[in-house]
Structure formats: C-alpha cells, structure tokens
Amino acid sequence: MNLPPFKLERYFAKYEFNTEFLLCSSDCEAMSIADLLALEEGAAEKFQNTWLGYTESQGSPTLRKEICNLYTNMQPEHILVHTGAGEAIYLFMQAMFKKGDHIIVHTPSYQSLSEVAKGIGCDISPWLAREENNWALDLDEVGHLMRSNTKAIVINTPHNPTGYLMSRADFDALNKFAQENKLLLFADEVYRESEYDPETRLPAAYDYGEHAVSLGVTSKTYGLAGLRIGWIATKNKKVYDSMAALKDYTTICNSAPSEFLAEVAMRNRQKLIDRNLGIIKHNLTIIDDLFSRHADLFSWVRPKAGSMGFPRLLKGSVDEFCDDLVRKAGVLLLPGTMYDDSRNHFRLGLGRKNLPNAVERLEDYLPKINNSGG
C-alpha cells in the first residue's frame, strides 16, 4: 500500500514542540497522571500495582465495561480497544475495504479517514461540507454519490475541523440510508460528549444496528491524548473479528498502564467533560469577540461541538499568513490546505487554557497583515 505523508501530522511535527502558542490543537487541555488519579480514591495505589504483562487483546474487560456506558445497551464484547483512534481507522479500512470499492467520505476530513482507503485502491467520493451551509452535510447529495460498488460511508460528527454537529433527523436518515443500501457506516465520534448543548448529542451510530461502527478515543473530549487509548464499538461480528485478527499484526494488545488510567478516566468522564467544556466555552467568548472586532479579516461559523473551528481568512493567502504568524509571533494556526481545502480556511483550536494569551499575541500581529495587505 502506498500512503502519502500525513500532511497535518508533518505540519505539527515541525512546530508542535517548539512553538509558544498552539492555537490550532484538536484536543482539549491534558492533565497529569497525578491529577487524573486524584479523581478517584485509592486509584493512585492501584495504579502502582498495575501488572506489566501482556493484556487482553480486545482491551481489558473492566475498561470495556466502563466504555459501555457511552452507548445504549452495549455489550463489552462489541468493543475493541486500540492504540488511539488512528490505529482503529487504519485497521477498519484494511480489514473491510479492497481495491475498487467505492467509499463516500465526509470532506474536509482528518486525513486518514480518506487516505487509508485511497491507499488500498478504493475510489473516494468526497461528501462536501460547505461553509455557506454552516458546514452541514446535504443528505440529498449522498444519494447522488451512491454507486453500485459503494461499500461504506465515512462521517465524522462532531466534526474536525469545522465543529459541525449533524442534526438528529439527518443522523436518523443517514443510518436508514446506510441500512437500506447495505452500506457500512463508519462514524468517527471522537468528539462525542463535547456538544455545547447536551440536548443536541446524537446517539452513537453503534446504537442503530449492525451496519454501523462507532469510533471513540480518550484523546479529544476527555483531553487524554497521551494515553493512546481508542476503540471501536460495533454489533457487526464480521467487522469486529476482521479488525481483531489484524490487530494481532500491529499492537497485539494495549498498554497496561494506559488501560488502567483510561478506565479511571471513563469512570470519571463527566468531571473531565465539565472541565474541558468550561475551557472551550470561555475560549469561545474570546474568539467570538476577536472575530467581531475583525469582521473585515475573517469569516466565522461558530462550532456546535468540539474543540475546533474553521474560520476563513478574507485577505491574502492563508498559507503565508500562518507561516508568517508562527515565525513572527510564535502562534500556530493550521492552514486549511493541510485538509486540501483551497478556500483560505484555517483550523482554530478552542480547547487549551492558554488561548486568551495566544489570542492577545495574534491580535498584536494582525495590524502587520493589514499594513502589508497579505
């Protein structure tokens, strides 16, 4: 298989650990092991006694039991734990797709959601989210994109990078469409539980039936990317067994300390959600103010969930803007070209505590682009 460089990851590799302000992170503020363990009495001592042998390949039974609480009527044997969501995306596509399959992919997308399928030799049809529709997907379009060899639809809601959250009616209709047309629905739900209005939270695709695969992770809503614990939830035995068989060739099983810590995190996830949504909502007020003061420079569709938005620069080139900003002001934004977006958008992260200082620095820099025109 021929995989091109993962543009976004290469961009981060260049700047992530040497730039003062990361204003485009996709995850929420992390915490230390000590702070996580402090959420639960006795957890610190138990962690010290974690056994460092191989663990169960599907994920530890107690972790899977905690993950079950994210879904309705979930059974632990429907969860397969992975090393991050990234491994699960890779294994799902390797296990279920073959050359010549046609796949419909929510676009723009986190690169691996289309690239792995492309690398296998699948034909990809982008299902385009448009700023002028507030980044909503148009359900009518998916019918037009369908072909006789369509195998799956890949969606991501809440969405990276736009913060779009599909409506309940559309999600119901999409699941029905996939079921009626015998398609797999791979639902990247790594930002689930970060809806700004909890009433708008969608059921997990898992809950709709065997056609669906739900993807989750500790990295995003819960702010624990360093654990590298992700999972899929599916009632589809063929998908489950095929992915499990491939996992024997990648990571075999998960890190025992990470599984323990992920279990504590999942048991206490409401505390993590409250903390992280508190940070996001505070940051959103600052960003709303920033964009209202600079409406001549930026267009802004306010996200409905998650820790990102995808504003558009109205003057000059976004690549040059991001490059100049990081070099002169030490503030990292992610140009939309990393998502193959050609309309001057950039990714803005909302989940970090230092956003107010980063925005101050950004605003000090802005007169320079106004003066130079670009």
Ligand SMILES: Cc1ncc(COP(=O)(O)O)c(C=O)c1O
């Ligand atoms: C939509 C989406 N899916 C999957 C992933 C991969 O998550 P992880 O890095 O925790 O494996 C990311 C990470 O940015 C993401 O944004």
